Amino acid sequence: MTYEQGSGEMRVLLVGTDAALLEGLAQSFAAVGYVPQVTSTLHEAREAAAVDAPLLGVVDGELAAEASGDALAIPLSPGGAMVLFHSSGGLRPLIPPTLLRSVMADLTLPLERNRLMALAQHVQDRARMTGRTQRRTPPEQQAF
Numbered sequence: 846m847t848y849e850q851g852s853g854e855m856r857v858l859l860v861g862t863d864a865a866l867l868e869g870l871a872q873s874f875a876a877v878g879y880v881p882q883v884t885s886t887l888h889e890a891r892e893a894a895a896v897d898a899p900l901l902g903v904v905d906g907e908l909a910a911e912a913s914g915d916a917l918a919i920p921l922s923p924g925g926a927m928v929l930f931h932s933s934g935g936l937r938p939l940i941p942p943t944l945l946r947s948v949m950a951d952l953t954l955p956l957e958r959n960r961l962m963a964l965a966q967h968v969q970d971r972a973r974m975t976g977r978t979q980r981r982t983p984p985e986q987q988a989f
Contacts, residue, residue, distance in 0.1 A: 855969045856897060858919070859883045860890040861905030863932065866954060870903065873962065887915040894920045901968050902927040903961065906951060910938040917947055924972030928964060930954040 857874050859867045862885055871881040882899070884890045887908055894902070900922045906929040909916035921927065926949040931937050933953050940951065949968070952961055 855879045855901065855965070856899040856922070857881045857901045857903065857965065858890055858894055858899040859903045860887060860908065860919075861885070861903075861930070862908070863905070866932070869955065870958070870961070873958065874965070877962065879965065887912055887919070890919050891915065898922045898925070900925045900972060901965050904929055906931040906938045906940060909944055910940050913941045913944040916944060922972070924968070924975060926964075926968045928952060928961065930961075 855878075857879050859870055859874075859881055860883075861867050864885075867883045871883050874881040882893055882897075884893055887904070890902070890904070898920045902919050902921055902925070904916055904919070904927060909929055916927070919927070927947065929940065929944075929948050929951045931951070931953060933956050937951075940948075945951070950960070950964055954961065
């Protein structure tokens, strides 16, 4: 199921190895009505997103720094965005410029959890307002 205009459903893909942090984020997203999915590797994330593209991808900055091409290959719904995160206790990973230009934000979690939720709402509103949501046109209405 993909995000559709008017459906109110927004899929969020959470990618990382910190299970406790990702579980907390998934619960926070589910509490406000989003549909979260958690994966631990970029490969799993690409496979999951290929089946059902999320509107927001939240990816561990360390994983993305190690394989920026894999991070950029995660398909997103039209109007979607990617956000990187790193933990507050560790060093901030060096993110390649090509990847850094492609992300909406680089957050320190869990400290900036409220900012992440605000960004998610912004992405959802932006996709709805600009009409960049997936639309399903019935076959009888398609022009040939």
